Amino acid sequence: MNDLHWLSITEAADAVAARRLSPVELLAALLSRIERLDPRLHAFIRVDADAAKDAARTAEREIAAGRVRGKLHGIPMGLKDIIDVAGLPTTCHSKILLDNVAGADATVTAKLRQAGAVIVGKLATHEFAIGGPSFDLPFPPARNPWNPDYHPGGSSSGAGAGVAAGLFPAAIGSDTGGSVRNPASCCGIVGLKPTYGLVSRRGVFPLSYTLDHVGPLARTVADIALLLDAIAGHDPADPGSAPSGTWDFGRELERGVRDLRIGFIRRFHETDMPAAPEMTAAIEDAARVLESEGALVRTVTLPSLNEFAAVNRVILASEAWSVHAPWLRTRPGDYGQLARRRLMPGAFIPAGDYVGAQRRRTQMIAAVQEAFRDVDVLLCASSMDPASRIEDAAETARTYPRQARTPFNVTGHPALAMMAGLSDGGLPLSVQFAGRYFQDATVLRVATAYERATEWHTRHPPVG
Amino acid sequence: MDRDLMIALAKAAGLKKALADHFDDVAAAAAQAAETAGAIRVPTDPAVEPWPPMRADTSQ
Numbered sequence: 001m002n003d004l005h006w007l008s009i010t011e012a013a014d015a016v017a018a019r020r021l022s023p024v025e026l027l028a029a030l031l032s033r034i035e036r037l038d039p040r041l042h043a044f045i046r047v048d049a050d051a052a053k054d055a056a057r058t059a060e061r062e063i064a065a066g067r068v069r070g071k072l073h074g075i076p077m078g079l080k081d082i083i084d085v086a087g088l089p090t091t092c093h094s095k096i097l098l099d100n101v102a103g104a105d106a107t108v109t110a111k112l113r114q115a116g117a118v119i120v121g122k123l124a125t126h127e128f129a130i131g132g133p134s135f136d137l138p139f140p141p142a143r144n145p146w147n148p149d150y151h152p153g154g155s156s157s158g159a160g161a162g163v164a165a166g167l168f169p170a171a172i173g174s175d176t177g178g179s180v181r182n183p184a185s186c187c188g189i190v191g192l193k194p195t196y197g198l199v200s201r202r203g204v205f206p207l208s209y210t211l212d213h214v215g216p217l218a219r220t221v222a223d224i225a226l227l228l229d230a231i232a233g234h235d236p237a238d239p240g241s242a243p244s245g246t247w248d249f250g251r252e253l254e255r256g257v258r259d260l261r262i263g264f265i266r267r268f269h270e271t272d273m274p275a276a277p278e279m280t281a282a283i284e285d286a287a288r289v290l291e292s293e294g295a296l297v298r299t300v301t302l303p304s305l306n307e308f309a310a311v312n313r314v315i316l317a318s319e320a321w322s323v324h325a326p327w328l329r330t331r332p333g334d335y336g337q338l339a340r341r342r343l344m345p346g347a348f349i350p351a352g353d354y355v356g357a358q359r360r361r362t363q364m365i366a367a368v369q370e371a372f373r374d375v376d377v378l379l380c381a382s383s384m385d386p387a388s389r390i391e392d393a394a395e396t397a398r399t400y401p402r403q404a405r406t407p408f409n410v411t412g413h414p415a416l417a418m419m420a421g422l423s424d425g426g427l428p429l430s431v432q433f434a435g436r437y438f439q440d441a442t443v444l445r446v447a448t449a450y451e452r453a454t455e456w457h458t459r460h461p462p463v464g
Numbered sequence: 465m466d467r468d469l470m471i472a473l474a475k476a477a478g479l480k481k482a483l484a485d486h487f488d489d490v491a492a493a494a495a496q497a498a499e500t501a502g503a504i505r506v507p508t509d510p511a512v513e514p515w516p517p518m519r520a521d522t523s524q
Binding site: 210306307309310311313314317325328329330332333337340341342343344345346347348349350353355356357358359360361362363365 | 465470473474477478479480481482485486489490492493494496497498500501503504505506507512513514515516
């Protein structure tokens with residue numbers, strides 16, 4: 001088979017099932033591509049080739065013996081390096097944790113292994129999922145495969161860059177203020193922040209306890225559904241884990257959007273943070289595409305994006321300070337400058353302000369819940385701008401906060417970002433869909449309808 | 465934020481080493497904290513509780 005690196009999970013699984021492709025052959029092709037491209041893209045902190053080859057051989061034997069575990073069996077994927085893999089360091093891309101070898105798999109890692117996935121390695125992140133892109137860390141920052149001079153988004157940077165570049169078909173990242181959806185937006189792929197509590201956070205290094213989500217990145221919406229089927233579920237070891245449920249996240253993919261009510265949050269990109277014209281055009285076009293597919297699109301209004309962002313920042317900074325204070329007191333020089341600056345604000349936020357932010361959060365959740373009384377799904381911007389040049393710190397600092405992802409970290413609703421066009425400069429544009437609690441399947445349904453009505457998911461970066 | 469207040473708060477938070485070695489970063493963090501908190505309209509209704517609400521364990 002040709003172009004194994006562009007196979008989706010679904011396509012690779014079908015080829016494996018038909019005995020046209022072996023997991024060993026697929027992994028070998030991807031390891032060769034990683035060896036060729038990663039020195040430019042830096043998606044990986046660590047490639048665990050030997051363990052991956054062992055896992056691929058095991059998968060091959062099991063499949064040959066008829067013991068097929070499902071669609072992820074024998075599929076290579078990467079994990080953001082804040083997620084524990086037993087026996088490997090979880091560095092969080094930081095000097096602070098260079099020797100932090102995990103004693104056990106994170107729940108999400110264990111679930112992927114149980115599904116037969118092949119863990120290829122640990123992926124670049126912004127330091128502790130907040131400080132980046134940085135050049136003063138033990139590992140270089142990941143770069144955007146559409147143009148390596150540009151930022152791939154973050155903080156799940158290696159996940160976005162690697163999936164988009166065809167180094168692996170899927171990855172797992174984390175999302176506290178948009179960190180799965182930002183790299184998905186910048187790299188032209190699909191990224192889902194599931195409903196809060198749907199995917200366990202046990203064994204994932206915390207940034208902010210009440211905002212952290214674990215979520216998948218892939219090149220197609222159907223692959224996101226497969227990944228979510230594998231990693232969702234109650235975990236008694238995660239205090240925020242949702243009660244058990246029975247899910248089939250692919251069940252609605254084929255239903256289309258006829259008569260589905262979509263609330264278009266125009267104020268986010270029109271008035272709160274006016275988006276770049278080409279991003280605005282892409283978002284408006286996404287609404288038109290869904291309308292032409294039969295959806296009923298109407299404008300809805302929520303609290304201002306700037307206030308959602310402020311609530312997110314106060315909560316994040318306060319909770320992150322409680323994690324990092326011991327190291328910031330004794331080893332401040334072992335952080336990169338960006339992480340140091342973004343983790344220390346919690347030292348200056350009074351407890352009353354933190355509680356005030358959590359009280360305002362209650363009202364914001366109520367406002368979004370109220371909106372969902374009249375619509376089934378929300379549509380809005382993800383990023384307001386295409387990716388910035390990675391070495392242009394000022395432009396990155398200007399554009400990075402110009403996004404509409406934090407509202408759904410504050411509220412915990414499921415939200416997905418995906419490619420919605422290409423800028424004049426050849427960089428991906430994006431759109432975001434959000435849904436009711438635990439109706440992640442409906443978000444995937446809308447995303448599938450958009451994906452099928454457009455051709456953006458067929459575009460690949462000119463990375464070779 | 466006033467410089468003396470910033471230094472006093474940083475010392476109280478145990479950031480003496482950061483003040484000595486990375487003063488500008490501490491000052492930037494303090495400025496960001498002050499700017500961000502001011503952007504939130506904290507509820508005036510005392511009945512609005514923080515999220516998530518305290519819940520007693522019902523499993524036993």
